[in-house]
Amino acid sequence: MNTLAAVTQLLEIVFAILAAPVFVGWVNQCRAWLQNRRAPSLLQPYRGIHKLFHKEAVIAENASGLFRAAPYVVFATMVAAAAIIPSMGTRLPLTTAADSIALVGLLATARVFLALAAMDVGTAFGTLGARREMMLGFLAEPALLMVIFVAAMISQTTSLPMIAEHLSGEEMALYPSLAFTAVAFTLVLLAENARIPIDNPATHLELTMIHEAMLLEYSARHLALMEWGAALKLFNYACIGLTLFVPFGVATEAQGPVGLLLAVPVLGIKLLVAGAALAVLETVSAKLRVFRAPEFLATAFLFAVLGLLVHLLLGA
Amino acid sequence: MAGTPLDLQILNTLAAILLLLSFSMLAQRRIVTMVNLLATQGAILCLATVLLAWRTGENHLYLSAALTLALKVILLPWLLHRLIRRLDVYWDTETMINAPSTMLIGLLVVIFAFGLAQPISALASTATRSTIGIAIAVILLSFLTMITRRKAMSQVVGFLSMENGLFFGAMSTTYGMPMVVELGVALDVLVAMLVLGVFFFQIREQFDSLDLHHLESLREDE
């Protein structure tokens, strides 16, 4: 484990933890501008988290140990997921332990623990949110897996760094199959991160909220961890999208430390553009009824399968 | 018929009479006359056996003729008449199929029996080989009588006439069975008659009529 790999790994983790709330703040800022409102400052999420850390935690009487452990598990899994996504460099020692399918598994673990914690207090909203989150989960997971399958088939491996190297290594080859999977991936991203067409992140309206319903009973530091975890999840999804579909600028083995230094600003710019695109997407689309979500995610699955077929036919 | 010696001619006529008797039994309605026909059939059979014994010198045939006379002509008909008087069952009116069609079927059965007997009589070494066909015919006709009857008594008469047909068959193919078997068969028939007597009383006691449609409760298609 030479030093460069250790540095890249550490840098990835720290950058992800710090940049996630900023990324969410940036998306909220873009949305505010698009809806011609005065945007909250970029560091607002940090202030929120700081405030929550210093509040007194109120826990329901019949909440069990699971309720208190869940925030730490969710946050840790999200950080682990960030560690194995080659957003900056491909020399990540941890990725030998977990490939892309393990990444999907990690996301599933986070989702299950979140849902279980939501059901623990036994309120109507918690269980309702858990039920809807699991429904979205089991519809999104096959689509996400097909997206990763297509990328894996193109680069003949399931380990994310090798996929990134393969895709970034090629000269600017256009992959039509990747285009379809990109569309599928964006739909999955919107569904998984409780963005507008499926669920409104800002709302507390009992009937429509899915993600917020699960965090209803949390307060103070647990709520902070859950919020930070959700931010990290959005950041991770963005990084996966960038690695698969916008691979250039990732520091590979050959470029050494210089490449790594260069990769950080490139990643920053890519994230800014992605955040803006996400904001545009959200302001353009309206919220769907909960039971329209299956069609939404079925189209995502369809696009992924189309991408696969295109890959098998055209070989690219 | 003309060329054969006299006794054979008599035997053949006796066989023909036997066939006629079983035919008439098939068409008969009154049970009393049926029993009388059975008795005459027994008598004819005994006569034929005596004639055959005289012709072939098989002395055990005399014994079986005496047995037939005692059993089939005297004892059983007397027993049946006594039962008929005690249970006053005289008529077996309605039958399954009307008379003309039974006769027609009987005819067919006789033709089939004669066809059947062709190979056997061709091989038989006995003088009376031509009568084997008639013996088979008597057996099948009595089978038919049992099928078309409604009364228990007439079924029994059919059963006994079938025994007569069997004896006549044995007599015409191989001059009767070995003695020990003949005795066994006779004993069986006698015991069968005793059992039937007991039956009639019980059926009468249970159903106060000998009609067979009481005996149809054990079924599965309802």
Added chain:
Amino acid sequence: MLTPASSPLAACLALLAAWGVVGLAGLVRPRSVEFAGRTLFPLGALCGLGLAVVAVRSIALPPEQIELLVGLPDLPFHMRLDPLAAVFLALLGAASAGISLFSAGYFRKGEGALPGLLCLEYHLFLASMGLVILADDAYAFMVAWETMALSSYFLVTTQHRIPDIRRAGFLYLLIAHLGAIGILLSFGVMQGGSWQFTFDAMRAAQLDPQWASVAFLLAFFGFGAKAGLVPLHVWLPEAHPAAPSPVSALMSGVMLKTAIYGVLRVTFDLLGQPQWWWGLVALGVGLFSAFYGVVFAAVQTDMKRLLAWSSIENVGIIFAAIGITVVFHGLGMSALASLSLIAALYHCVNHAFMKSLLFLGTGAVLHATGERNLGRLGGLIHRMPWVAWLTLVGALAIAGLPPLNGFVSEWLLLQAFLFADTVPRPFINMLLPIGAALVALCAALAGYVMVKFFGVIFLGQPREPNLAQAHDAGPFERAGLVWLALACVVLGILPVQVIGEFDQVSRALLATELGQDAAQWWLLAPTPARGASYGPLAFLLAGGILTGLTVLGVRAVYHQRVRRGPAWDCGFVRLDARMQDTAEGFGQPIRHIFQPFFGMSRELPTPFDAAPSYRVTVTDRIWAAGYERVGRSVRRVADLVARLQQGRISTYLLYSFVTLIVLLWIVL
């Protein structure tokens, strides 16, 4: 006779005989629960452990055969221990050890049958499963197979006073018998003219393709009936819940695996060179069963039926894995064939432990609350912490979440599916990846089912007042649960060693092996060329460290005061247990999305009802379409035949007269 130490087969047979003896010992004092519970079941667990140890040690040894005295005069029982049998024996031994330990504390007074009788049937069931795995000729196999069915039938009908349990028992034995007839026919076809029924003769017999396919399809029907593949699955959700929980665990966990062992033995060992299209049949039926099973599991309101349906799903996934193994093996892609075979074996072993753990969990809950309906449970985590947390391990494992064993077999299976695009056949290379998506969907739905199962039973508020007195499981029961949970964790963390053992089986059946050359002991990299690797131990360490750091980080910064108050619930004050989501409610999205799968009948309240009530009953369409129709047609034929017996003596005489004439006519 070789001394048991040197010959593992003799040792295995001795241990199976020991099980028999332990069972018979139950009859010595049939009424006393302590004797059967405290002494015999732990003894049975020891035998199981011994069997597992002997089997694991003998996986690498060459196959070994013995002829017993018992059996038909010219076909005595042949026994054989080869890697495939050793793996399944190890599975049987290890899983039954945990289950027997649990049932030592589980069986109490008033459990239906006498404890002694229960102990006899239980150990006879174990011994017959062992014999099925060791049998090496058709007669021994059939005798062991149906003794297994018979002893499990008596176990299912312990509480025979309840009519549903009797109906479930009858349905179970009937379909098991029909399956056995299918298997007997396939053995008949397989001996191919040599007319000996030992498996060696069948291995030697060269069947031409058509007869081999007939044999395979018959065996597939027979073993599928016992494994619960969809058209023949109707008995499983009835019979497994009817049995006492340890027996349900044994049936779901281990008995279904004997059916899978049967398919593996027939397809790869007895039929020699399987044809690739057989794999498609297995794959298709397997995937449909998996999907059908998990969709129905999501809408169940009885916790044991939910687990039974989930067994159908897992068996379906295992058959899908066997299907692609046959496809790869048939097309000569040996590396992939061994990968998917190992995935199938791994999932078999995983499912045995996971499902037994869950069934034993429900057993403990059933004993504590006396309630099986999910609608009357809830909030048990507070009163039954041991059972709750151990069942959580099982639930996470079966949902296929990373550090545990369910994820490893799912990972291997997806890797195998991933390379399916290199299959030379035109359409197949497109369909197989979509098969992979279906497997992923089933795994995700399994997650949904497990969240519902665990959440409704253990979390939230208790829905019935009497749940307050629920007591935690006894020492024996905890030991059984801990043993199985430990197995799940170990299988999840050390896949490389386990796959090393399964390699022997792949070498024995497919003559190819995975070869673990490059990987260190902690990293699973089945196909080094493809660079895909999964190191569960490192994965767990990294996760643990990160969680630890988070806790420390938070502790350094946070405000330490904690206050317990009533649940916030958006400000609603009167919060009672009925406001929680019920089991039907949790299943509502599935009912809505997969509408065509279910036969649903709803009772909607009319506006004038004094006490309006809403009830929805979900039924299995296959039962109405298939089984009732078969029942009706047999009844119709029976009525037709009954007309022969109208009771009139003259018709009977007519029959005999006509038979005589017809026969004479033929002879003329």
Added chain:
Amino acid sequence: MEFLLLLGAPLLGAVLLAVAGADRRAPGLNVGLSLLTFLAACALTARVISQGNLLVAREQFFIDPFNVFLVTLTAFVGLTTSIFSRPYMMIEAQHGRLGPGRLRLYHSMYQLFMFTMLLALTTNNLGLMWVAMEAATLSTVLLVTLYRTPASLEAGWKYFILCGVGIAQALFGTMLVYFAAERILGGEGVTALLWTHLDVVKGELEPTVMSLAFVFLLVGYGTKVGLAPLHNWLPDAHAEGPTPISAVLSGLLLNVAIYAVVRCKVLVEGSLQSPLPSQMLMGFGLTSVVLAAFFLWRQRDIKRLFAYSSIEHMGIITFAFGMGGPVANFAALLHMTVHSLTKSAIFFAVGHATQKAGSQLIENIRGLITLSPTVGWGLMLGSLAILGLPPFGVFASEFLILTTAMREQPWATPILLLALGVAFAAIFGKVQPMVFGETTARRLPHPPALLPVFVHLALVLMLGLYVPPYLADWYREAALLIGGP
């Protein structure tokens, strides 16, 4: 000497019991006599094993491996049935269904019935075999109508007429055989009807006559075996009589009838050289199995249910004998043994079950296992054994028959298996609620003697797992003797 004891004991017993049949000690005497017969049968078997075939009383009686095992089986089941009938009859008498007179008739007829069966089995003379069969029919008619109920009268009447007519055909068949044999062996004395002589000379017998004779014999004795189109009397007769009689009828008399059919088939097969007889047997066997399987579905009376099951098993045995060849004959002989053992065990359990529930209708008998586990378990294990579930012997013989059928007649195997499946569903579906569930039965005045049930089932279980070598050789010798294609 043993032979005289074998036949003497039951005959003497019949006379003795006719006199002293009514008093308390009569059942004990009945058991003693059956025990004596069984010991004689064992001694006879030992002698046949050591010295081979045995000709007694100027060749009138002939003992060979084929009929000696049937003799022992008959004597054994006769013994166990008499042990079972002791408490059964006492309970029946207590329930007021039988007076002392009828008990006397029962015991004497029972011994007479045993005598006629043993006579039919051991005699060498085909005519005498016919007489013995007719005598057996007569004695059982009286036994079937023991209860004097309308149903038993009807059953007795049908049994008597149908079997009487059937046996008459057999007499004509025997006459034809005698006629064909007389042309070869000469007419003097009785040798023309002695099976041993016929067996020697069967090659030269006239084929056409022999085939006609076989048809008559098959229809005749086939009625006694209860083969498909001629079976109508069997369910009524076996269901209406007292249970020990049903057990003996189903267990033993059907075996004796099949023994007679096989004796004739051996002769005819020798002379005919064409597969016609075996095809006929197979045809009858298959129709019996299929029809009986579907008849089982609608039964409401437990004894009729098991009577139809006897028809089904007789169909399987006839089919096996029809296939011929050493393995099939071996399996058929094994099947005859295990069938009679299991079926009699079932009837013992059913007997006590009906007495406990007070009716023979299936819906009135519920939850046996709760009130009296021995009767419940006996019935459950017995029906599982008769349905051919492996650990028991019936599966062993069915396994051999099905595997031979797969080789000889592949088309017949699916039909057989379908029928076995339907029969399983029907019988088990009806027996399960009888054994399990809430109980409606009542206590019995006398403790039921259920030792015979479990002795039989233990024997059948043993035969399923391990056929002792000397028994196996016995069957092989008999199978070779029967021969066939």
